[in-house]
Amino acid sequence: MKFLKILFSLFSITFLISCSSKYKSKITFMVGGAPNEVAFWDKIIKEFEEQTGIEVEILKQPADTDQRRQSLVIALASKAEDPDVFLMDVIWIAQFSRSNWLEPLNKYLKMSSLSLDIFFKNVVNEVDTYKGKIIALPVYIDGGILYYRKDLLKKFGIQQPPQTWNELINYSLKVQNFMRKKIPNFYGFVWQGAQYEGLICNFLEIASSNNGGVVFNNRKIILDSPQNIKALELLRAFIHHYKISPPNTFTEMKEEETRIYFQKGYALFERNWPYAWILHQKDDSPVKNKIGIAPLPHFKNGKIASTLGGWHIGISRYSDHKEESWKFVEFILSYNIQKKLALNLGWNPGRKDVYEDKELLRTLPHFKKLKHIFNNLIPRPNLPYYPLISETMQRYINASLANKLTPQEALKLAEKEINFMIKRYEE
Amino acid sequence: MKTYYKEDLKTSFIFLLPVFILTLFFIFIPVIATFINSFFKDIIFLNKRFVLFQNYFYLLSDSGFWNSLKFTIIFFIVSVPLEIFLGIIFTLVLNYEIPYKGFIRVCVLLPWAIPAAISARLWELIYNYSYGLANFLLLKIRIINEPINWLETGFSAFVALVIADVWKTTPFVAIILLAGLQAIPKEIYYQAVIDRANFLQRFFKITLPLLKPAIIIALLFRTIDAVRIFDLIYVLTKGGPGGATTSLSLYAYKYYITGDFGYASSISVILFIISFIASIIYLRVGKFRQEVL
Structure with missing residues (x-):
């Protein structure tokens, strides 16, 4: 009983305190x-x-x-x-x-x-x-942007940041070949390719820059489109064909890994979110005052896109x-x-x-x-079960970056699996 | 069976009560609730509805589920025996009268004391391609010429996970076996030495059979742990590359995150059943009734 009394008085005290608030x-x-x-x-x-x-x-x-x-x-x-x-x-x-x-x-x-x-x-x-x-209303907007090394572009007589992916590849190869003499692990372009949400943001940007993307229509998604295949092919080529992106792109590269890579001065271009700017510009950053930002490049007939x-x-x-x-x-x-x-x-x-x-x-x-x-912001598929769509896409796109599936196979399989899954949720 | 006084039973029951209550609330009720939930289509943005076995039928046709089941089984088939094997060796070494025995034991047990998520981060730093310790050391001593991408393929990521798991949990096996080893009477060994049994004979005829109950316990704990592996994979590979290292619990988590609680529950139930069957097999093989209780 005594215990109950104490409990009761404690309750009443808290009640009184909360009542006496000035608000x-x-x-x-x-x-x-x-x-x-x-x-x-x-x-x-x-x-x-x-x-x-x-x-x-x-x-x-x-x-x-x-x-x-x-x-x-x-x-x-x-x-x-x-x-x-x-x-x-x-x-x-x-x-x-x-x-x-x-x-x-x-x-x-x-x-x-x-x-x-x-x-x-x-x-x-x-x-x-x-x-x-x-x-809802937006408090804080984020979107993918291209960071570039102003000093290096200038050194090679390049007037402005790349507008198209082809330009990005050319600039990367040019600068990379020269820089490797001093920094052996210098790469042209770092981006987020690990199996996680960031990969989807990168993929959607490049797909949209080729007028592609994920289309949701009549309770089904369309992923396996020629534009998307071409976009994924390009992502893959960055790593395996042109070799302008490091080989660990699809295993380890997330936002912070790319930011650190670029900040150390090991890369010419970086795809990241705007948060990296302040960190790149810190006093102890080797790239301080050597960088600029620009919209991400696009395909020849495409448009600027940012997730x-x-x-x-x-x-x-x-x-x-x-x-x-x-x-x-x-x-x-x-x-x-x-x-x-x-x-x-x-x-x-x-x-x-x-x-x-x-x-x-x-x-x-x-x-x-x-x-x-x-x-030029593009949203990710605005669906309540988006996490599952994303996870499946991550898996297949990542497998394609790892050279285990061709882009066409990866997108086809992902589309099939997602549409199988969606049936559970679209009633 | 020994007979107890009624009073004794009553007191012991009161002492056990807190444990019973905790087990009831934190183990028994959640398990039952998961079972019940697995018979519902329980998706947060749709109306909840009873569907009986529909979730389980869906499991059968879900290739993602089969892949993660396969990974989980292979993972525990590879990692658990390795841990037991290394654990036995560790135990034998630790049991010797060596200088600084206490210090060495602490060192060996250290990995087990580190929380799994933190040790996973540690391994992440070791495996990292561009600034990882593994590549740094191998490059320094010139075993490799260019850095290795440790998590590149499904196989190498699997090996990396097994190494990290074995590193972390072998000490656990060792500590259980060490306790078992010290319970073996020294006299038996003296006797064996007098009978001129050599080291191998002593190991296989005395140590191993008498250590069996401890080994079974270690196996039991490790199997349950390995089957529900989550933290290490979540931190190190997130199930990648390409979903090759997705364990069952990671797969269930994915559906919990999506808000599909019914389906996630049915995956958890499968996980529970696997652990349950494994436990029963071990207890049977160990013939615990006669030897321990």
């Missing part, structure tokens, strides 16, 4: 990421609390993307009232919206000063819209504080906070207008080019 209401925000990112969210939230009088509780998640997704799925699948607001990786949105977990934002947008025009149109249309309703990545903000349908949550969304997407996120974390804003900010361009001049590149 009117409280929302919960689920977010994860690197330690510096989470620490920065703490700062932003303090600012929001002071401005609006709404208390925000952060539910901290680990840095790992899969784990972040899991903790959100558990909360939403059990219809929990918390979290009210959260960040989503762009590839989760299809599943979350199909599960009916996301609150449509149209009615809030109508009354808000926030207009849809300030966002990248293709992003909002392709991933943030479900059944004609806006269900869309990044994080979007959404409100839970089960939230018990939707109005306050919307205020928080508005705050995060405000010009000031978007600029702060860019300046402090290097996050590329979801808003277009921030890319023109003079103060921002002074510290991060590459933002000007990013805006142009982001106008």
